[in-house]
Amino acid sequence: MQHRSVLIAATLLAACTRGSPGGAPPSAAGGSPTSTLFAVFVTADVRGQIAPCGCSEAMRGGLSKTAAIIAKTRGSGIPALFVDAGDAFFERKAFGADEAVGERRRAQAIADSYRAMGLSAQFTGPLDDALGPDFRRSLRLPELKAGETRLLEAGQWKLGLVSGTTAAELSAGAAKVRSGGARFVVGLFGGAPAEAQRATGMDLAVAAQAPETVGAEWEDGRLLRGPVPVAQVQSRGRSVLRVDVSPGPEGGTLQLARGQGDIEREFSAAGQRLELLKRELGTPGLSAERKRLLDARLHELVQRREQLAAQAQATALQPGTFAVRFVAVEAVLPEDPSVQKIIADYDRDVSQLNLAWAKEHGEPCPPPARGEPAYVGNEACRSCHPDPFAVYEKTGHAKAYATLESVQKQYRLDCVACHVIGFQQAGGVCRVDQVEDRKNVGCENCHGPGSVHVADRTRKSVVRPRPGPSVCVGCHTPENSIHFDYATYLPRVLGPGHGAGNSTTTRR
Known part of the structure; x- marks a missing residue:
């Protein structure tokens, strides 16, 4: 039996009036x-x-x-x-x-x-x-x-x-x-x-x-x-x-x-x-x-x-x-x-519950395995890569955590992982109350943890020098990022010294 379309798939423009399951004879x-x-x-x-x-x-x-x-x-x-x-x-x-x-x-x-x-x-x-x-x-x-x-x-x-x-x-x-x-x-x-x-x-x-x-x-x-x-x-x-x-x-x-x-x-x-x-x-x-x-x-x-x-x-x-x-x-x-009020109360309560749980029971992330890099945060990258940061700071990635704060969802576990650096990763951050130096979608979300690269400053130590779409779709999922198209979105995060054109000031 083949799948066939339904009689008609309707979008109802519904009013906010309420009624009982019973009622008078139907009208138009x-x-x-x-x-x-x-x-x-x-x-x-x-x-x-x-x-x-x-x-x-x-x-x-x-x-x-x-x-x-x-x-x-x-x-x-x-x-x-x-x-x-x-x-x-x-x-x-x-x-x-x-x-x-x-x-x-x-x-x-x-x-x-x-x-x-x-x-x-x-x-x-x-x-x-x-x-x-x-x-x-x-x-x-x-x-x-x-x-x-x-x-x-x-x-x-x-x-x-x-x-x-x-x-x-x-x-x-x-x-x-x-x-x-x-x-x-x-x-x-x-x-x-x-x-x-x-x-x-x-x-x-x-x-x-x-x-x-x-x-x-x-x-x-x-x-x-x-x-x-x-x-x-x-x-x-x-x-x-x-x-x-x-x-x-x-x-x-x-x-x-x-x-x-x-x-x-x-x-x-x-x-x-x-x-x-x-x-x-x-x-x-x-x-x-x-x-x-x-x-x-x-x-x-x-x-x-x-x-x-x-x-x-x-x-x-x-x-x-x-x-x-x-x-x-x-x-x-x-x-x-x-x-709508039930949902608003839930949004308020769940953030407070998650924050309280983190303060009482939260533990730091385990360290990475021996020889593996840890997350260091954006500021460890800035001094050596000024041109990429000039591009980055104009993108939505640089404001990712602020978007959560604007709707009071910064303590939501189903949201925060894609708005901070290295959440619940070895050598990253595992508590919603301790993200101060890991806010926003940063260098390491795309390029991988950077402690080894910070130490030796060679391109060879960058985990993902040229991250592809498989990295992006970890957060830009079909459920949450319904319009995401890699080819369309990629140019929005590129610029001089960051995948487009040459940089005269960025050191490698």
């Missing part, structure tokens, strides 16, 4: 089609990303924006349920003692956000147990374990939720909730999407917790069509699955609504233009005026995509059908105030 307000009788929102593979890091322009994601998307639908009078398909709290399975204090606070913030968003059920995944099942249970969310089922009220209808890690578990659960009166059945599956298609009795399956996530920035999600359609949501909270349901009078499974070709083509073209705009926004050295114009155009395109999505769904959704949309959580969307 809020961009929701009048044929929608209830809606289901599903997050999956959020993996601790409570908000985008802010390392790049126009980054997707953020639970406060997702909350606003859901709240707008509820505010329009449509009953809307929210469930999570697992692997929400953490990005990996194990953490060091210094990391655990911040990760615990992050998970608490995600749980608080989910409660504020009216979470009905969470299918727990293996990453959710990174700090142990007792901690996970202490978060007190409405958990749904593999093989369990739940019936939820959605207006006058019942939504059946089933969960499992095998097709047999999903099939058995679907039969159970059908017998309990479920009009629409969603399966939450822990594993590869293709395996979920072997299940029966469901209207839709959502695959999560799989080794291969939907990680590309431009890919909102994937839908495998078949007797049981299977959706896989973009990871790290960058999109949310929206399912609009029009049950109809008859029993049995509902059918996936057909798309509207012309509208889908225009929607796809708008999405391509949106990605091009975001790429240009990430271009180094962009003028303030050009950035302002691009931001305005970005808002216009997001609104146009929402109009196209609502138009397509209004014409496609008929009684006895349901429509699937991957809603991209774009940077220009508004935020829900209550969840």
Whole structure:
């Protein structure tokens, strides 16, 4: 079965109003089609990303924006349920003692956000147990374990939720909730999407917790069509699955609504233009005026995509059908105030917790192995290399630590490593409270630890005389530096005496 695009992947321009999961009969307000009788929102593979890091322009994601998307639908009078398909709290399975204090606070913030968003059920995944099942249970969310089922009220209808890690578990659960009166059945599956298609009795399956996530920035999600359609949501909270349901009078499974070709083509073209705009926004050295114009155009395109999505769904959704949309959580969307405050409190608390832990328990980095170089910091390089420093001080690398301080993230372990020299490296710095002479992205981040070179002053002792892209992508990752292109960015850090032109004053 090939991956095929979903009915239409919509970016909703959501308001910050809040509503209850129930509500009055649906109306056309809020961009929701009048044929929608209830809606289901599903997050999956959020993996601790409570908000985008802010390392790049126009980054997707953020639970406060997702909350606003859901709240707008509820505010329009449509009953809307929210469930999570697992692997929400953490990005990996194990953490060091210094990391655990911040990760615990992050998970608490995600749980608080989910409660504020009216979470009905969470299918727990293996990453959710990174700090142990007792901690996970202490978060007190409405958990749904593999093989369990739940019936939820959605207006006058019942939504059946089933969960499992095998097709047999999903099939058995679907039969159970059908017998309990479920009009629409969603399966939450822990594993590869293709395996979920072997299940029966469901209207839709959502695959999560799989080794291969939907990680590309431009890919909102994937839908495998078949007797049981299977959706896989973009990871790290960058999109949310929206399912609009029009049950109809008859029993049995509902059918996936057909798309509207012309509208889908225009929607796809708008999405391509949106990605091009975001790429240009990430271009180094962009003028303030050009950035302002691009931001305005970005808002216009997001609104146009929402109009196209609502138009397509209004014409496609008929009684006895349901429509699937991957809603991209774009940077220009508004935020829900209550969840926004939860995130702000987390940002403040986690920095304070990390700093306190470092002062009480922190230890210096171990020395390098015998004969290996240690980190010495930028000032040890300056006197012999004045020309490269004249270039360096005009780059973003020279202000890297200040950018963290400006948003009070200088004590965040998931940020600081790429904003100081030699963090948690042998012969480097291992405490967030002791980075004074290691601030910013310096010479040694690119060229390697320099103690031997400082001692003998020969080119032969430079660990990486001409660092290549493999060095850069250690920090400029696809998740955090979404617009990074080595050939485009490299000229911004070169100049006389530093990879471009000759120097008359730099000594070797």
